[in-house]
Amino acid sequence: MKEYDFALMFRLNQSDANPEIYLDPLYQAGCDDALPGIGKPGYLSLDFIRESSSAFEAISSAIDNVKSVLSEAELIHISPDLVGIKELACIFKCSRQNIQKFVSKPTFPNPVYKGSQAIWHLAAVLDWFVANGHDVNQELLEIAELSMSINLRIGNQTAKPQALNQAKSLVVA
Numbered sequence: 001m002k003e004y005d006f007a008l009m010f011r012l013n014q015s016d017a018n019p020e021i022y023l024d025p026l027y028q029a030g031c032d033d034a035l036p037g038i039g040k041p042g043y044l045s046l047d048f049i050r051e052s053s054s055a056f057e058a059i060s061s062a063i064d065n066v067k068s069v070l071s072e073a074e075l076i077h078i079s080p081d082l083v084g085i086k087e088l089a090c091i092f093k094c095s096r097q098n099i100q101k102f103v104s105k106p107t108f109p110n111p112v113y114k115g116s117q118a119i120w121h122l123a124a125v126l127d128w129f130v131a132n133g134h135d136v137n138q139e140l141l142e143i144a145e146l147s148m149s150i151n152l153r154i155g156n157q158t159a160k161p162q163a164l165n166q167a168k169s170l171v172v173a
Helices: 019-028 055-069 085-091 096-103 122-131 138-158 161-170
Strands: 002-011 034-037 043-052 074-079 118-121
Touching: 002 055, 002 138, 019 034, 019 043, 019 055, 043 055, 055 138, 074 138, 085 096, 085 122, 118 122, 122 138
Parallel strands: none
Antiparallel strands: 002 043, 002 074, 034 043
């Protein structure tokens, strides 16, 4: 079995709901491998370290466990997905300056956001490292690819159909 580290964030069906009341039922439902985050009323975050044969199975079973208790909860985000220099330095156990050297290469993936601090999809960065002969944790790559895909799908669901069709016509594959 492989070990997958990921976080699921849910919006509860009642914005004023105290997520603390769900902790014991979630534990009983199989989320005993998760660390809950209950900082904001109406939201629940669960940081899992789950043993499974695949990232899909790990995430799918975790979502099923949560939905068995909170059937109306809406999945709004999965991580790891978006990362900055600091997170990349932590993942690769090196300095921020070392990551900056990689980022400055012309073949490095384009950031999703480039402001005072750039942000990338972790999956794209990990793919780049693999393509350039670096060792990458395969479970992290697998979970990052699935997290990015799920988050992009969640984002597409909030787009208006006409705007989404227009965007598709403007983006060259």
